Amino acid sequence: MSALAWIAVGSLAAWGWLLLGQGFFWRTDQRLPRRESPAQWPDVAIVVPARDEAEVLPVSLPSLLAQDYPGRAEIVLVDDGSSDGTGELARALAERHGGLPLRVVSPGEPEPGWTGKLWALKHGIALARAREPEYLLLTDADIAHQPDSLCELVAAARTNGLDLVSQMARLRVASGWERLVVPAFVYFFSQLYPFRWVNKPGARTAAAAGGCVLLRTEAAERAGVPESIRQAVIDDVSLARAVQRTGGRIWLGLAAGSETGAPPDGVRGRVDSVRPYPRLADLWRMVSRSAYAQLLHSPLLLAGTVVGLALVYLAPPVALCAGVFTHDAAAAWAGGLAWVVMAGTYLPMLRYYRQPPLLAPLLPFTALLYLLMTVDSAVQHYRGRGAAWKGRTYARPEAAPDR
Structure with missing residues (x-):
């Protein structure tokens, strides 16, 4: 030949x-595992790092404020040195929409050795821990949640004894370049970190999707996060490895949704990214910054x-x-x-x-x-x-x- x-x-x-x-890796059937409502819903703190997010916050933040959660929950939004009025907009949205209580904090510029997002998470988590929540929901400022998203995540964690539950948010696919590049982004990610391997008890493969991570507070303290991963650019994978390395059970899957028909606005537990990447240059920066x-x-x-x-x-x-x-x-x-x-x-x-x-x-x-x-x-x-x-x-x- x-x-x-x-x-x-x-x-x-x-x-x-x-x-x-x-x-x-090519299958898309790894969704939230079996869920049963707990007898008593645990306290949860939602921590949102945000830097110059005024464009997407009017869509994402109201979805968090509107969470229909039977237990006690609050939102801590960390305004990470924004220049577009992110913090002020967040307060205005909370006043307009009501819902879960919101606190906005500004930690200042990161200290040497810290990436910006993890510096923001450090301060947000420290503030949240003062009220001793059992779980922390770490979610990006561009992620919109269905009203039952928090319930679904907590129920999955409690039912299956998981220390970390992460959903890969459904990314926006609207422009031609998004259609070409975005599905492949998730495809390649799952090829590197097959979800079945991540979710297998005792597995060595560890990964998470940073846009939506429910983390048991005790597991975070045991793993020393975010301090132990303070320099990580690929912070979601580093977080999952830190939790797994210290004996925590982790789970990763795709957000809920329908593969056919109209957009599944009413699907339970749906988690979507609302950040637009209309041009190839936008997608190029997203990938190349951490590749x-x-x-x-x-x-x-x-x-x-x-x-x-x-x-x-x-x-x-x-x-x-x-x-x-x-x-x-x-x-x-x-x-x-x-x-x-x-x-x-x-x-x-x-x-x-x-x-x-x-x-x-x-x-x-x-x-x-x-x-x-x-x-x-x-x-x-x-x-x-x-x-x-x-x-x-x-x-x-x-x-x-x-x-």
Whole structure:
């Protein structure tokens, strides 16, 4: 066989392993586990780090204020040095909508060695702990919750004895670039951290989705968070690892929703991100700011990632097209089969986001974009720009403290 055919066969073999041996990452059936209402609902503090979030707060904050929770709950919004009036807007929204009590605090600029979000969480959690809540709901300022979201999370944690319950919020998919890139973002994340592996008792794989994390306060204290992960840029994965490392049970899954029909506004426990990423540049910044941190700032891991992405995602269509053009039947057949398997594994995620199946064959192009974003992340790191986000730059961030 030709060299191209051998590459195509290698890609097909890789997809056979990914299909069956990577925790069935491509399935989208990991939703909140069995839930029973507790006899007495525990106290909960909702901590929201917010920096320049005036654009999305009018949609997200009222959904938290309106939580229909039978126990005692309060919201602590940490205004992390905003310049757009985030704190004032939050107070005005609370006065207008009522609901759960809201406190707004401003901790000032982060101390050296802290990322901005974790600095905000440190102060929000410290303030919340004064009232000794059993659980902390850590949720981003761009996340909107159905009125029963908090009940569903607490019931899942209590029923299954979980110390951390995290839902991957349904990200916004409206613009053309969002349709192309966003479902793939969740697809690639679940490929790196298969949800089944995360949720298996005694598993070594740990991950969380930072937009929605219900955390038992005792587990947070035992893990020493957020102090123990204060430099982490990929703070959600680092948080899950810290909790798991200290004996906590964790769970991660997709937010509730319907894969068909109209948007499921009434679906129980639904959690949505309302932040828009209308342009490719917006999505590019979202991915590239932390991609190289995920690779531990290792040139060797970067090179391996580039080669791996090229072999797994780019080789199949190249082999098929080149094989047809050069009459290399082996290359064409192996490349075509690998492309079919790849597209087939992407279909469940497209269904989850209610996107047309015709986007599945475009996954190689999307993977090429992610490859370029990852390389750009490394370039920015070596230029001293590191992980830049909302006016702050972290030149040498850490992906996780326990690597």
